[in-house]
Amino acid sequence: MNDHWILHDSHQAFFRKPFGAVPCRQRISIRISLQGKKEEILQIILRLWDHQEGERKIPMVLCHTAHDQKSYETEISAPAAPGLLWYYFIITTREGIYFYGNNQNQTGGVGQIYLHEPPSYQITVYKEGATIPHWFASAVMYQIFPDRFYNGCENGEILNPKTNAYIYPDWNAPPAYIRDEKTGRIRQYDFFGGNLQGILKKLPYLKSLGIDVIYLNPVFESPSNHRYDTANYKKIDPMLGDNEFFRLLCAKAREQGISIILDGVFSHTGSDSIYFNKEGNYPELGAYQSKDSPYYPWYRFIQYPDVYECWWGIDTLPNVHEMEPSYQNFIIHQKDSVINYWMGMGVKGWRLDVADELPGAFIKALRKRIKENDPDALLIGEVWEDASRKTSYGELREYLLGEELDSVMNYPFRNILLDFMLGRKDSFETHGALMSLYENYPLHHFYAAMNLIGSHDVPRILTLLGEAPDEILLTKEEREHYKLSTEQKKKAVARLKMLSLLQMTFPGVPCIYYGDEAGVEGYNDPLNRRTYPWGQEDQELLEWYRKIISFRHRYDALTTGEWISLPLHQDVYGYLRRIANHQDVLGQKKENSSILVLINRNLHHSVSLSFDASAWGHQPWKDLLADDKETLVVDGLLHIALKPLEGKIMVQQP
Template sequence: MKAIPDCMFHSRELACKKPYGAVKAGETVEFSVYPRRERGIQYVTLWVEEDGGQPEAFPMRWYGLAGARDRYSTSFTPDHAGLYWYYFTVDGSDGPVYAMRGYGGRCEILDTLGDKYQLTVYDPAYRPPSWFGEGITYNIFPDRFCRDRMPVQPEGEGVAPRVLHENWDDIPVYQPDGNGEILNNDFFGGTLRGVIEKLDYLESLHVRTIYFNPIFQAYSNHRYDTGDYKRVDPLLGSEEDFQTLCVEAAARGMRVVLDGVFNHTGYDSRYFNGRGRYDSVGAHQSQESPYYRWFDFQQWPDQYGSWWGIYTLPQVREMDESYLDYIIDNEDSVIRRWLRLGASGWRLDVADELPDAFIRRLNAAAKQEKPDALIIGEVWEDASNKIAYSERRRYFQGGELDSVMNYPLRDAILAFLNGGTAEHFAETMECIRENYPRDVFYNLMNVIGTHDTARALTILGVSEEEWHMDRDGRAHYALPPDRLESAQRRLRLAAVIQFTMPGSPTIYYGDEAGRQGFEDPFNRRTYPWGAEDRALLGFYRKLCALRADSDTLARGGLRFLRCEGALLQYERETEHSRLLILVNRGHHAVRTHARAVYAVDMLDGAEFDRADSRGIHVTVPPETAYILRCFGTP
């Protein structure tokens, strides 16, 4: 028998809404509300509206008593995928009121319309590939991970002269040039062969997916200004090197995911050719160019749409048929070609700036080439209800995105460890879990650091005043010993949360080795080979081994338990195993209990025996995390 909720409606309680969270098209959703009997209820109505549509009324029938409450129920069966919104009206002796979405899934009784509940409906035939979320991902910024040789000026069509660092430990160029521009044209010479040499290292971390930031020929070291989508940047290596990397990685059980930048190209590219370095006739050179229609010229050749107004990143018209043919549809399209050469999927840069139709077409082409190909989107917010450029995005209804970067998790982890509450962390994750299809929620790219964010270790140790240092100060900054030690403890806690939540824990290269740094380019310094923080790296190895060997962490259910202030307590459970995660970010020990007869900490082997009828009493020391394997039920 379902427990009676302590409020009229709670969207996360099966007694009120079944099934939990997002539902399949054609699946019946059962709704029940429990108003207090003294309200003198006359009738209750469920209102459901498809996003952008008109609400439809579903009268609710009285189904008897539930303690001091009445139970009213009805059902709704969505016949197609989409985003829906719902709420309730209650007519009683005091007149009509609205039951709207409140905090934590509980309803809020209002006299007027308020926030509506969300219902995500998805295509039951669509299945994201599960291999990604079940394994560990390692994110490589190609120029800065490893080089197998000293860099030399590359040659070939379209290749611009580059500033080359001989010293691997240099600080990246961060000051503007004489024209006031930061050109990002200094390179350290990381190579694909260098990555191949470090595959044993990645295997020691039990990595199953290598996610590369862009590898294609470009002017800039970040390579988000693509120069040629069909050529590996010559400083990185060759197409043959890429194929070898994919083969060698596959032999170790790893897959490769590439970064696709399809919202814009480079000013210095085969397609735009703003500097005339390519043999092709680019859109900037002639209106007769085969690429002219790709770009949004307000006044040719120098006034055109560009990403965030940055002239070196001219935006493309993604739905232009010749562009679609080149990127997606053609037998030798960019998407198909690199999948055939060994890649297993694509991460889509600025996915919320790509049309939904473009993403669906890309996903379909990728699945035609490889049925288990993965399409991940860069979305920083709740992707289930994202609005971009005044348009509701539709990412999870079936055939769009298989996953997104889980920035809400990153933000919640860092906020919690920097003084936020466990309640807020749990609520953030529960909102995502309720709104995302389960297969997507278990397939998320769980990041703590990326090339777009300051290093986690720096965020967890820097003072408020230090955030306001000038660029010279930020370039040479390192945490002082006392705050470094504290930040290292917090980073361990962050990693425990990251590795024990559903989805793929994703390591930004060097985070596991203690790399520090503020924003770009300081967060993109080279991997510190030979100067790693051995203790931190050892902790990551242990955590990676635990995650790789745990079906419970890969597929098990999630349930938040005691989440109060500095203590975060949640459970991962399958039919055969139960793990209790305890994280105390505070400066004082916290005493709690575990529903078990016996438990052992998977991190350091500490054992806990049954204390009373409630289970085991556990005292969690300050800035400490336990991953308890629980046995028996009291």
């Protein structure tokens, strides 16, 4: 229905207070307004639902009358246990019954009138006192795929090459899976020889870039180059180094102010592993070899030994039974558990591979053990959707309620901004999608989300921003050798500058996928896992990253300041970041400042804006990207012109 005589806007304090996610037992004021409708209102009901109390219907009372507008309100208490609370409105009149609920995009804010049961508004209810390590909200992350980053051995020597491994003679060659022509199975893994020595040698580079956290793709022993098929959870892959060198790397990184986070692959192991030992390459008795193996209870066999549950049907990745006590003891509980062992080596946290494949109880136990080792350590989950309401295998998952994850990989952030940059959604739709995350995530989680624009599981960002042809239209050879044209590359780099400007100034923790800052291109796996182009970096792009990361480190407002979304024009999106009264959103004392970030995504046209900035103060605004050029506030208005694909980051200090 397009009739707007009913209004509820969950983003405005008048209609719902407090905004967004709330702790357990929080009192919440909810209002709805009716305007211009002459028919008699008989009753307005707030329909609530949660897992604890089920359905409740609460009558709303008239609280405010002005002209032809009437507002009704009620006050409720959030449930005593964490979970999701849902609501919509039922309006009964002389003429009939109307429903008012969330809009069809389910992004919160202004809703919609329906003649049937509508989609509900969401309130996330989290554990009282829940928080995340405050240091993380101010960090910048860097993701490394170890085989492809840097070989630190003298003369390019390859450490302990695996039997049947293919070693590329050229560091800059395109990676390619070597498959059996008949079955399509990988018959030989390819390696470039990146190792832990290489990461150690490049710590000064990462420090100069402004990196605080390194997230390493798997480093444990494995037959593959990606190492998601773990063979030994307590051994560094020999092609990368050894356990003592890893301890040294953690210590040297810590001296540079850099923390290291490991990839935890706990939903499955490799079939060629100590634990399963399908290939018979290990002296231990594996689950595949005998039911008497101590590892046999870890796996789910359907028809022993050749038919078993495996990850996405890939038989080299047998699934484990995470709730099996012996498995949990090995990974989490015993004194020399995997978690305890590596955190004793200096690891600052873990990124959980395929978090939605892990039972909630397993994640909670894992987090508890991590925090017992180090209260400031992190647990990050791989979640591709809105993590507050993620459903997998028919179950609503609990990730952000206070006893689970500290952070999640923010793929929604990436998708929203890509849609904007590529013209698929305008600024107002972008605002709505980002506000949905802001509303649904507990504030401390919103400010700790791992904000990525590239990873090992998606095409390289430059390839997407340069509008390369869809890879399904190209042959394997064409994909391997595809390079953006000069014009495409120019456009892609200009877009990446705008996208990374948003990434480095948005609430949450920006994560750079190795090589994105240097101009690496590539389609999906394996081409998104090309080597870092040492000596052939895009220096313009690299210096841009250094500059915007330095801004993030210089101004507290860009890390833990208030965030006010500003969709000012269909092609211009931005926001205000602000610290007022010397306190940031996490309750820490910080220096007051206001920073305005704006980008024009239009490829061809400039945009001139004039908008009311009086509420933010009357001092001049300095453009950090234009030698601190000042723009004055005139009669409360700020006048800004943005060229095509131009961004501004403007600071105002009292």
